[in-house]
Amino acid sequence: MADPRRAAILGGNRIPFARANGPYARASNQDMLTAALDGLVARFGLQGTRLGEVAAGAVLKHSRDFNLTREVVLGSRLSPSTPAYDVQQACGTGLETTIHVANKIALGQIENGIAGGVDTASDAPIAVNEDLRRVLLQVNRAKGVPQRLALLRKLRPTQVIPETPRNAEPRTGMSMGEHAAITARQWGITREEQDQLAVLSHRNLAAAWSRGFFDDLATPYLGLQKDQNMRPDATTESLARLKPVFGKDGTATMTAGNSTPLSDGAATVLLSTDAWAREHHLPVLAHVIDAETAAVDYVHGGEGLLMAPAYAVPRLLERNRLSLQDFDFYEMHEAFASTVLATLKAWEDPAFSRDRLGLLKPLGSIDRSRLNVTGSSLAAGHPFAATGGRVVATLAKLLAEKGSGRGLISICAAGGQGVVAILEAA
Amino acid sequence: MKLRVPGLPAATPLRRYSPDQPLVDRPVLTGSAPGARIDLRWIPLAVTSHSPLAGEGLAGSGPWSAIIFDATGIRDVAGLSELHAFTAPAFRNLRPSGRLIVLGTPPEDCTDPPAAAAQRALDGFIRSAGKEARSGSTANLIYVGAGAESGLESTLRFFLSGRSAYVSGQVVRVRPAKTPPTADWTQPLKDRVAVVTGAARGIGAAIAQTLARDGAQVVGVDVPAAGSALAEVANTIGGTAFQVDITAADAPERLADYLEQRHGGADVFVHNAGITRDRSLVNLTAENWSSVLAVNLEAQLRINETLLERNVLHPNARIICISSTSGIAGNRGQTNYAASKAGIIGMVQAMAPAMARRDMTINAVAPGFIETAMTRAMPFATREIGRRINSLNQGGLPVDVAETVAWLGQLGTAGVNGQVIRVCGQSILGA
Numbered sequence: 001m002a003d004p005r006r007a008a009i010l011g012g013n014r015i016p017f018a019r020a021n022g023p024y025a026r027a028s029n030q031d032m033l034t035a036a037l038d039g040l041v042a043r044f045g046l047q048g049t050r051l052g053e054v055a056a057g058a059v060l061k062h063s064r065d066f067n068l069t070r071e072v073v074l075g076s077r078l079s080p081s082t083p084a085y086d087v088q089q090a091c092g093t094g095l096e097t098t099i100h101v102a103n104k105i106a107l108g109q110i111e112n113g114i115a116g117g118v119d120t121a122s123d124a125p126i127a128v129n130e131d132l133r134r135v136l137l138q139v140n141r142a143k144g145v146p147q148r149l150a151l152l153r154k155l156r157p158t159q160v161i162p163e164t165p166r167n168a169e170p171r172t173g174m175s176m177g178e179h180a181a182i183t184a185r186q187w188g189i190t191r192e193e194q195d196q197l198a199v200l201s202h203r204n205l206a207a208a209w210s211r212g213f214f215d216d217l218a219t220p221y222l223g224l225q226k227d228q229n230m231r232p233d234a235t236t237e238s239l240a241r242l243k244p245v246f247g248k249d250g251t252a253t254m255t256a257g258n259s260t261p262l263s264d265g266a267a268t269v270l271l272s273t274d275a276w277a278r279e280h281h282l283p284v285l286a287h288v289i290d291a292e293t294a295a296v297d298y299v300h301g302g303e304g305l306l307m308a309p310a311y312a313v314p315r316l317l318e319r320n321r322l323s324l325q326d327f328d329f330y331e332m333h334e335a336f337a338s339t340v341l342a343t344l345k346a347w348e349d350p351a352f353s354r355d356r357l358g359l360l361k362p363l364g365s366i367d368r369s370r371l372n373v374t375g376s377s378l379a380a381g382h383p384f385a386a387t388g389g390r391v392v393a394t395l396a397k398l399l400a401e402k403g404s405g406r407g408l409i410s411i412c413a414a415g416g417q418g419v420v421a422i423l424e425a426a
Numbered sequence: 427m428k429l430r431v432p433g434l435p436a437a438t439p440l441r442r443y444s445p446d447q448p449l450v451d452r453p454v455l456t457g458s459a460p461g462a463r464i465d466l467r468w469i470p471l472a473v474t475s476h477s478p479l480a481g482e483g484l485a486g487s488g489p490w491s492a493i494i495f496d497a498t499g500i501r502d503v504a505g506l507s508e509l510h511a512f513t514a515p516a517f518r519n520l521r522p523s524g525r526l527i528v529l530g531t532p533p534e535d536c537t538d539p540p541a542a543a544a545q546r547a548l549d550g551f552i553r554s555a556g557k558e559a560r561s562g563s564t565a566n567l568i569y570v571g572a573g574a575e576s577g578l579e580s581t582l583r584f585f586l587s588g589r590s591a592y593v594s595g596q597v598v599r600v601r602p603a604k605t606p607p608t609a610d611w612t613q614p615l616k617d618r619v620a621v622v623t624g625a626a627r628g629i630g631a632a633i634a635q636t637l638a639r640d641g642a643q644v645v646g647v648d649v650p651a652a653g654s655a656l657a658e659v660a661n662t663i664g665g666t667a668f669q670v671d672i673t674a675a676d677a678p679e680r681l682a683d684y685l686e687q688r689h690g691g692a693d694v695f696v697h698n699a700g701i702t703r704d705r706s707l708v709n710l711t712a713e714n715w716s717s718v719l720a721v722n723l724e725a726q727l728r729i730n731e732t733l734l735e736r737n738v739l740h741p742n743a744r745i746i747c748i749s750s751t752s753g754i755a756g757n758r759g760q761t762n763y764a765a766s767k768a769g770i771i772g773m774v775q776a777m778a779p780a781m782a783r784r785d786m787t788i789n790a791v792a793p794g795f796i797e798t799a800m801t802r803a804m805p806f807a808t809r810e811i812g813r814r815i816n817s818l819n820q821g822g823l824p825v826d827v828a829e830t831v832a833w834l835g836q837l838g839t840a841g842v843n844g845q846v847i848r849v850c851g852q853s854i855l856g857a
Contacts (some may be wrong), residue, residue: 035654042657042667077661212650212676215669219653283687 007102007271008284008426012393013040014267015221016228017381020121023224024264029058029065032221033072033118036266036389039219040114041077044270044282050079052110055097056268057087058118059384059414060165062125068118091335092293092419093117094267094388095411099421101271102288111276115392116268117385123264124165132159167262169414171299176306176414177336181247181254183304184338187345194258194337195239198378201334205375206232213374217393229261229381246336258337263381267389269396284426285400286407291421292316298416303356306339308418309410310346314357316420324363327422328405330371331395333387334378335412340371343410373398387411392423399425437820438562441523443588443829445612445639450491450586455484455516459508461499463575464529469494469582475512488519492586494527497548498570502540506547513555522561527585528552532569532599545569549597556595556852557817564594564818564852571841573602580838583611589829592822595852603840604785606742614836616641619689619740621681623672624699626652628798629748631659632824633696636832638663642694645685647672649699672699672725678732691740694835695733697726697747700766702800704759715762722766727773730788734780744835745781745788747774748827751848754792755855767792771846778844787843789834794850795821818851 015036018024024032033056041047056069065071070084089096094117101113128136135154142148168175184194208214209226234257244252246259277284294312296303309332317324324347332340344366346352353362374394377387388411395407402425409421449470456466457475466472471491475484493516497509509528517526528548536542548567556565566585570578581600584590608614620637624630625646638644644665648656653669660667668684670677685692700722703714726747733739752760753767774790781788795801795812801821804812813821827849833839834847 038661039653039657039667042660042665045660045664045666047661047664212671212674215650215671218650219657219667219669220651221654225651281688281690 005106005108005273006287006289007105008274008277009286009288009392009396009423010270010272010277010282011043011285012217012267012269012389012396013043014218014386014390014393015039015265016218016224016226017263017265017383017386018224018228019381020262020264022122022228022264023222024120025122027120027222027264028123029061029068029118029120030072030075032120032264032266033068033116034075035219035221036116036118036268037072037076037078037114040268040270043216047077048079051082052104052113053101054078054082054084054114054116055087055100056084056116056118057093057097057385059088059090059093060119060121060124061088088385089417089419090414091333091382091384091387092411092413092417093385094390095291095392095409095419095421096293096388098269098271098288098388098392099291099419105271105273112270112272114268114270116266116389117387118266119383119385120264121262121383127163129159129161129163131156135159169305175246177246177254177259179298179305180336180339181252183307183342184253184336185247185251186304187342189253189338189341189345191253192236193341194253195236197334197337197340198239198258199234199236201372201375201378202231202234204373205230205379208374213397217397227380229263230375230379254336254338258378260335260377260382263383265381265383265386267386267393269389269392283400285396286423286425289422289424290316290320291419292319293417293419295418296416303416304342305414305416306335306412307343307346308416309412309420310343310418311357312418312420313347313408313410314359314363316422317363320422322422324366326406327366327408328370328402329373329395329398329407330366331391331407331409332372332376333391333411334372334376335382337378339412388419395423399423437818438522440562440591440818441588442591442825447588449583452489452491452521454492454494454586455488455490456494456496457512458496459500459505461501462496463498464496464570464578465575466494466496468579469586484516488516489521490516490519490524491521492525492527493517493520494529496529498529498531500544501538502544506544509548509551517555520559520563522563523588523591524563525586526552526555526559526563526565527582528567530567530569532571535571552597553595553852559594559817562591562818564590566590566594567597569597569599571599571601574600574841577603577605577838577841580608580614580833580836581842584833589833591829592818592826592849592851593830593847594817596848598842598847599845600841601843603782603843605840606837608836608838613641614838615694615832618642618693618835619645619685619691620694620696620835621645621647621685621692622696622698623647625659626655628800629793629796629824629827630698632828633698633831634659634665635663636825636828637694637835638665640832642835643689645689645692647681647699672729673720677725678729681729682732682736682738685738691738692733692743693740694744694746695739696831696835697729697745699725700748702760702763704763706759707761710762718762719766722763723769723773726770730773730777739786741785742837742840743786744839745786746831746834747788747790749790749792749846751792751794751850751853751855754846754848774846775844782843785840787834787840789842789844790846791827791830791834792846792848792850793822793827794848794853794855796827797821797823815855816851816853820851822849822851
């Protein structure tokens with residue numbers, strides 16, 4: 001096997017993220033991912049090109065979309081001989097696909113590839129009621145008409161009620177927000193801190209849009225030109241007026257303003273070897289240096305559902321002999337403002353570092369002016385599987401603008417997982 | 427496009443270009459006055475006449491694809507009768523969408539007053555012939571400077587072919603210039619990197635498509651808000667999409683960076699992006715004024731400056747700026763727009779000498795009434811008048827503007843510089 005190479009990030013394309021049941025209400029995952037992919041093809045002149053692979057996925061997926069990404073490739077301007085596959089790791093999907101493609105490039109298995117993800121909360125799959133499904137399957141297996149008729153007599157009106165997907169953990173029955181509220185309370189995250197982080201996210205994102213930062217990262221779709229959820233004029237005062245929605249007692253701090261909304265959107269990232277980029281006169285923005293995925297036992301282990309990145313990052317840092325302060329940019333996915341704040345607090349906390357991470361001293365604090373400098377999910381919205389692609393392309397461009405340095409990505413995901421990665425300027 | 431309106435004469439559908447059609451499909455009648463300088467023997471199906479036609483039995487012949495008369499040798503008024511004797515009997519036998527092309531010597535190059543007068547006379551002749559031409563035929567005059575005789579082929583091909591369908595009554599000057607050879611006339615822009623601003627829709631999209639058809643590698647540029655349509659255009663033609671607001675302070679630098687990194691520079695730059703904010707002068711706000719001037723004129727000036735300063739343009743580069751007949755003749759409600767479009771002509775003329783020194787050219791194309799979403803939105807009467815007040819009795823298509831741009835972008839068009847080519851069907855508006 002050849003020596004591992006570093007995968008280069010050449011750029012990305014996403015469609016502006018929309019709020020659920022907004023401008024993309026009638027768009028399917030396939031529609032949105034195709035739009036994002038075709039925008040990438042147009043940006044990089046990839047029409048008819050056979051790429052190494054396209055890896056993408058969606059969290060909320062119809063059963064008919066079993067081969068979603070391959071179908072998207074077939075409907076795109078890429079060569080139909082470009083292979084594709086789906087990945088699903090909840091909100092970590094977009095970053096996980098980037099890691100897959102980058103690793104294959106590093107191993108010399110492919111020269112180039114596209115990673116990405118898409119999600120729609122508007123066009124969500126609605127499943128047949130479980131009782132009804134069971135009866136229908138029995139009918140399907142039954143031999144002869146009398147047996148079938150007997151089974152059909154089992155049908156009850158209540159079985160017409162469909163099952164809609166819920167943003168809840170199957171093992172706890174609690175929503176992600178309820179889980180996050182527990183963590184927020186444990187770490188003593190205040191309402192004010194959360195609202196401040198949210199305001200900053202909106203301001204940073206708005207400033208990035210207005211300085212043209214997204215000119216080569218996003219392509220409008222269905223008339224939406226910027227992220228719909230963005231509120232450039234959000235203030236801590238305006239956010240303070242919102243009522244808490246997660247958490248049960250009077251200490252509840254999490255509101256619609258400091259939690260991500262249900263969103264629709266898609267994002268893609270183009271990766272390749274340095275040689276392929278050079279050959280095609282495509283400037284390299286950044287390299288994928290390393291990545292780590294952690295999972296925590298939020299069911300019995302007493303850890304917060306969204307705290308896995310707090311574990312993944314120290315492992316990644318140790319392997320790369322880096323400290324938490326060795327980064328110019330921190331891209332921490334804002335599932336909830338409290339998630340980011342709890343993770344930062346955990347890294348500063350001696351007891352957590354000692355007892356949970358097994359570290360002699362805490363990772364310490366970060367320079368907050370380097371955190372999510374062009375906004376994050378609180379402002380942009382969070383179409384689950386699309387977030388990773390947004391973050392990777394954004395950080396790669398930030399590093400290219402700076403011309404040097406290193407960035408850390410941290411994305412928490414359902415199921416108690418967390419995907420983190422390091423990028424370095426080219 | 428609806429060509430038929432009750433009570434109004436129907437317009438002839440114009441012959442338009444496609445790469446698989448021959449340059450001409452019927453004989454071309456060529457003739458010349460004594461002292462002619464141009465070799466026309468390469469033209470396919472050429473029939474050479476020695477006037478008077480009647481003596482040769484050609485008067486009733488035809489129909490001709492084109493009539494070409496080389497008047498470059500005419501030195502006095504008497505010599506002009508050759509022009510009359512040759513063209514008068516043949517003109518009626520032009521096929522539909524036929525061509526009358528007269529070649530002359532630039533009057534400003536004639537030191538002798540009678541010669542200058544005779545050559546300038548060609549101008550009035552061709553403009554009137556254009557107005558008399560029927561069935562989609564056109565009449566155009568090419569002034570050929572001494573020493574430019576061999577650099578004429580791309581221009582003659584343009585005027586002979588369907589590429590010039592909506593160009594009539596125009597006077598073009600071809601000057602001596604280093605003219606690289608064209609290997610394949612069906613791919614005259616092969617391997618050239620062409621940038622088109624405002625490429626997402628309308629005339630810009632047609633320009634991008636036409637340049638790509640002629641072999642160019644096209645970079646489509648448009649504002650981020652038009653990115654969706656821009657990506658579609660780029661994907662259709664195998665080009666690339668570059669989203670930028672050309673009025674942004676850093677837009678020229680970003681464009682230059684992009685072109686250097688991705689293509690090592692550019693060969694053809696088409697300034698097509700433009701906006702209208704129509705209001706009568708008394709109702710025109712400062713914002714309406716400055717936004718139109720910023721997009722239509724200032725951005726072009728700034729981009730050109732950066733492209734030249736940073737040597738982004740390759741040798742034999744071509745800059746083509748889309749002006750408008752409004753910028754020549756003026757238009758009610760368009761003081762801002764007409765100012766910007768006239769300003770483009772000033773810029774083109776001022777830059778031309780410096781461009782020539784670099785073996786580059788800069789020209790303006792001024793469309794008249796072109797059938798676009800913008801003109802479709804006009805009130806019926808205004809639209810219909812706009813369509814009809816030209817010699818071809820119809821509106822042009824975006825592709826007509828695009829073909830003219832593509833011709834000016836060719837390597838072979840090195841001798842055309844600092845000029846304004848109208849694509850207006852010889853509109854009665856403006857000179």
